[in-house]
Amino acid sequence: MRPKTLVRTTAIAALSTVTFQSAPALADAGSLLDPQTRALQMQQYEEDRTKTILELQPFRTTQTAQGADGTSYELVTLNPGANSWFLLTVSSEGFWSSTRKFHLELADPERSNLTLVAGAEPELVIAGEATEFRCAPWSGRGPELDDAQYRGLPFAPICDERLFLRNRVKGNSTNREAVADFLRDNVVFGESLVNMIKGSFYEDAFMNSGPVIEGADAGETVKALGKAQLDNAPVFRTSFNFDLDGAEGGRVEAGSWYAISDIPGVYASAMQPGMISRDILNRSGETNGLDGVERGADVYLVAYDLEQFELGYELGTDHPRVDWSPRPSGAGRNYRIPGPDGIDDSAPLVRSGMLSPAKTERVVGTFASGFKRSHGAWRLTDKAYTNYGHHYGFISEGVVFSKLQPDLATIFVLDDGSIDMRTWTEADNALLPRIRYARQNGVAVIEPDPATGVGVPGSQIRSWMGGNWSGDADAKLRTLRGGACMKTAGGRQFLLYGYFSTATPSAMARTFQAYGCDYAMLLDMNSQEHTYAAVYTHENGDVVPHHLVRGMAAIDSKRRDGTPIPRFVGFPDNRDFIYLLRK
Structure with a gap:
């Protein structure tokens, strides 16, 4: 109370x-x-x-x-x-x-x-x-x-x-991130140059394809979450950077859930989209077809039992900004005001880019939460020319930094701790006095079917501009992506974070559909920095990170003795993030 x-x-x-x-x-x-x-x-x-x-x-x-x-x-x-x-x-x-x-x-x-x-x-x-x-x-x-x-x-x-x-501090960023920010802020056509670099050098750069291990013991599954709807569920080797109960040497049965060792209430699963049931993949009119690359690209997921956890959201020291995205133009932009909400700076409020020390004893997980302001608005379609381009909104500790926009995928927490993920509506603005945290990102990847209530691919999955899905300079949608969904299982609510080593929005939708998600949304993309996710154990007073994939460990800092200082928890970061605390 x-x-x-x-x-x-x-x-x-x-x-x-x-x-x-x-x-x-x-x-x-x-x-x-x-x-x-x-x-x-x-x-x-x-x-x-x-x-x-x-x-x-x-x-x-x-x-x-x-x-x-x-x-x-x-x-x-x-x-x-x-x-x-x-x-x-x-x-x-x-x-x-x-x-x-x-x-x-x-x-x-x-x-x-x-x-x-x-x-x-x-x-x-x-x-x-x-x-x-x-x-x-x-x-x-x-x-x-x-x-x-x-x-x-x-x-x-x-x-x-x-x-x-x-106190205002400088958030950590990798060299690639710092260079990208410099280009966007200081070089003419910088955004186009960054997109060219992404398209030329980073497409499929983080794709994994684990070798299938025939005849191996899948280990103990987590019955409450069930299994993903797959036609083929082989055992294969993963790159999880934590131990799973019942999974020997990182080998898991595709689509099954495993408890993460020493972190009660948190589970992990892995699969490849090509394993999804034909009953899902062959449903016409819902998604684009999957190409041969993404069909074999590993997807890693972590699930949080929300009966055991609280969810919060913290802004990065720099991102997302509150000024204009360069994307809207014409009727989608008001040149008389400095940003879509009338501000271009958060001062005198201070954005920390890290978890409050008062919360570190209870932290269980974090993940990067969404797009920068530069990508967080529409360039084309009706959304580009209404509501000033539908810039993605965000709220932390009940403080509005950018207003929530209708028709956008939104994860939010109310003052009673309840967590929801859905497409925001004008009527939902009545909840504003009760909102403690909120983050918007594009449109739905999965949304409830109006007739049945079952999660189906969002209406804009096949539209590059309509979904504002982003990609490389040639509009190729397949890239490293992160997303989240809500799932109800055994009468309990779960939050799933998904890491897609290379995927289109269609592959994301089919994956979340196979896992029985009620609603899903895209978070960020293109690098392991932008799709970072970690869970934590607490050892001798230290918060010890265990990453969703091993490559993410390089993003953390280190003490002189080589022990890790976890991103978002141990030092300020320039990007925003979502965190889970044990109740």
């Missing part, structure tokens, strides 16, 4: 009256605002104009105070329903006047809340169910906030480690 903070906000920058109640769950984020303020902030959110990142937060509440020395303080709770992120502004007047802004994060938003109390010497109050801690990290000869900024940690603890100051 989240402790409840009651804030009576009389105006956007007005003094608020705060009282505490222990234990009851937080109400709808918008219900904490008076009707006038809520209407005003929703108008700011919806207006088609240049604005600030704060004006994109329709449910924010604001508390102010002024000290005896004239220093003013403002604490904005960015989304009270998430109760996680806050923006503190400290402004002094006089000859040495200054205004400083600090992005704060509660270390334990489930059991505490943060408020600003007025007085001659204003303070922050972190209150739990039976405790109250006060601090003024801006005061004293060596202010704690100054020290926290000077240390430069992505998450610098303050106020007896009850809060983190989120």
